[in-house]
Structures are given as structure tokens and as C-alpha cells.
Amino acid sequence: MLEGKSLRACAREVGISLPTSFKWRHRILSAIQGFEGGITFSGITEADELLMEYSEKGRRFKSLEEKEQAMNTVHPNVAVLVMTDREGNLLFKHTGEHRVLNEQIKNELKHRVSEKNTICIKPNEEFKKAVMKFKTKKVLVRKHTKGLAVYSTQVAEKKIKNLLIWMSRFRGVATKYLQNYLMWFMVMNKYLKDDVVSDVGRLLNLSSHDRWAWKRYFKLIKLKY
Numbered sequence: 685m686l687e688g689k690s691l692r693a694c695a696r697e698v699g700i701s702l703p704t705s706f707k708w709r710h711r712i713l714s715a716i717q718g719f720e721g722g723i724t725f726s727g728i729t730e731a732d733e734l735l736m737e738y739s740e741k742g743r744r745f746k747s748l749e750e751k752e753q754a755m756n757t758v759h760p761n762v763a764v765l766v767m768t769d770r771e772g773n774l775l776f777k778h779t780g781e782h783r784v785l786n787e788q789i790k791n792e793l794k795h796r797v798s799e800k801n802t803i804c805i806k807p808n809e810e811f812k813k814a815v816m817k818f819k820t821k822k823v824l825v826r827k828h829t830k831g832l833a834v835y836s837t838q839v840a841e842k843k844i845k846n847l848l849i850w851m852s853r854f855r856g857v858a859t860k861y862l863q864n865y866l867m868w869f870m871v872m873n874k875y876l877k878d879d880v881v882s883d884v885g886r887l888l889n890l891s892s893h894d895r896w897a898w899k900r901y902f903k904l905i906k907l908k909y
Contacts, residue, residue, distance in 0.1 A: 685709060686880050686887065688853065707905075712887070713864035714901035716871055718894035720777075723870075724796045725769040730804045730840040731793075731811060733784040734764040734776070734847075740909050741858040754909070762859050764866065765792060768840050769801075774873055776847065776866035778859075789814035804835050843873075860907045 685694065695705035738759035745751035760781040765788060767775040775796070779788045789811060797803065802821040805811040815822050823835040847869050851857060857865050871890060876883045891897070 685712065686876070686883050710861065710864055710904065711897075711901050712891055713861075713868055714904060715891035715894055715897035716867055716887070717863070717900055718896065719871060719890055720775070720867060723773060723775050725767060725773050725775075725801060726771055727769055727800075728802045728804060728835065729767060729769045729797055730837045731789065731815075732766045732806065732837050732840040732844065733808070733811075734766055734844050735761040735783070736764060736859075736862075738762050739856055739859050741856045743858070743909050762862065764862075765789060766840050766844055767792065767796065768843050770839065772874060774843060774870050776843075776870060778863045778866060784810060786810045786813040790817075793818060802835070804837055806837055846873075860904070860909070864904070 689697070691705045691709065692702060694709070695702050698705070700708070738761070740754065743754070745754065761783075763779045763782060763784045765775070765777040765779050765784045767777075775792070777788075777792060779785065793803070793814065797818070797820060799819045802823060803815050803818070804823045804825050805815060806825055812824070825835065825837050847866075850869055850872075851865060854865070871887070875886050875890065877886075894900075
């Protein structure tokens with residue numbers, strides 16, 4: 685996984701089947717989900733949203749009729765809340781459908797920022813309503829600022845671009861597994877150093893502390909489309 689190999693390549697190297705390779709990838713990714721609760725932000729904090737296409741990649745259909753029904757179903761966008769600061773702290777949170785909502789933003793902010801933060805947002809109504817009652821300083825970024833502006837959402841935009849480039853290697857990710865991949869990207873950016881030998885230890889350390897990992901994994905794989 686840390687070498688960026690596909691599921692098939694991982695299966696060949698370890699000597700396991702493709703389905704087992706898939707299961708172990710998501711067991712590991714489910715185990716690092718507990719890391720999300722400890723993410724906090726300091727100083728200038730940027731908040732933005734990412735809208736993605738819904739995906740049922742890998743779904744097996746019981747009949748041709750079920751497949752045709754699925755193909756003809758129009759799904760709303762998948763909404764992801766993005767937050768980051770200038771210290772490298774990062775959050776990508778799958779919040780649901782259509783758009784990231786006011787209450788969802790407020791719920792994340794109250795656990796992750798303090799009065800000392802400065803929050804930068806775009807003129808998005810849901811974001812504006814969410815930050816209104818917080819005692820932090822707020823900055824409304826109305827347009828792209830050239831150069832290295834002190835108050836902007838350029839760091840968040842760059843993280844979003846990097847995420848989309850990184851995810852393109854998987855040629856699509858099923859929406860029900862999306863948060864696993866978002867967490868993988870966050871851990872890579874925060875804790876991994878592109879040194880496979882030492883990163884294995886770091887990833888094992890992160891994934892071994894969460895006693896709820898198995899429960900989270902089994903709940904995930906039982907989700908129906």
C-alpha cells in the first residue's frame with residue numbers, strides 16, 4: 685500500500701487472493717479512522733467543500749434488471765468538508781449528499797478550533813451561517829488572491845487538487861469506502877515521509893491503537909448500495 689501498488693500487485697507480492705487483498709486494505713484503513721477525532725487546527729484555518737460524483741464501483745448485481753435500474757438512477761453529488769491550517773493539519777470529511785450543510789460545519793468547528801483561530805471561507809451561505817456565532821475571527825475570501833495572501837483558501841484548494849490527483853490512481857472509489865481513502869490521504873500528508881521502511885512502522889502504530897477498528901470495518905462492509 686505504501687509503495688502505491690494496486691490491489692492485484694499487493695496480492696501477488698504477499699501471496700493472497702485479490703478479495704483478501706481488498707479486505708486487508710480496508711481493515712487497515714478502517715483502523716486509522718480513529719485518528720480523525722484528534723484533528724485540531726491552529727492559527728489561520730481554511731474551510732472549503734469538495735463535491736464529487738457518486739460511485740458504486742465494484743457492486744455486483746443479482747440480475748440484469750437490478751443493474752439497469754442502478755444505471756438509470758441519478759444520484760446527487762457527494763459532499764466533502766475540507767479544513768486545513770498552515771501547520772499541516774488536515775481534514776477531509778464525507779458529510780453526505782448535495783452540499784456541506786451549516787450544522788455539519790458547525791459540528792466540526794466546535795471540536796476543532798478555538799477563539800484564537802482565524803477562519804477563512806468563501807462566500808458560501810452554509811459556511812457563512814456556520815461561522816457566524818463562533819467567537820473566532822472570520823475572513824470572507826471573495827475571490828482568488830494572487831500570490832501568497834495571508835488570508836485565503838489557497839492552501840485548502842491545493843489540498844483538494846492533490847487529493848484528486850492522488851485518487852485518480854484508483855480509477856474511481858466506491859462512495860461507501862470514500863472516507864477510508866480520505867483518511868488514508870490525510871495520514872499520508874500528516875505522518876508519512878515517503879520512506880517505506882519507517883512509514884510501515886508509523887502506519888502500524890496509527891492503526892493498532894483503535895479498539896473499535898473491527899466493529900467499524902464489519903459495519904462498513906455490510907453497507908448496502
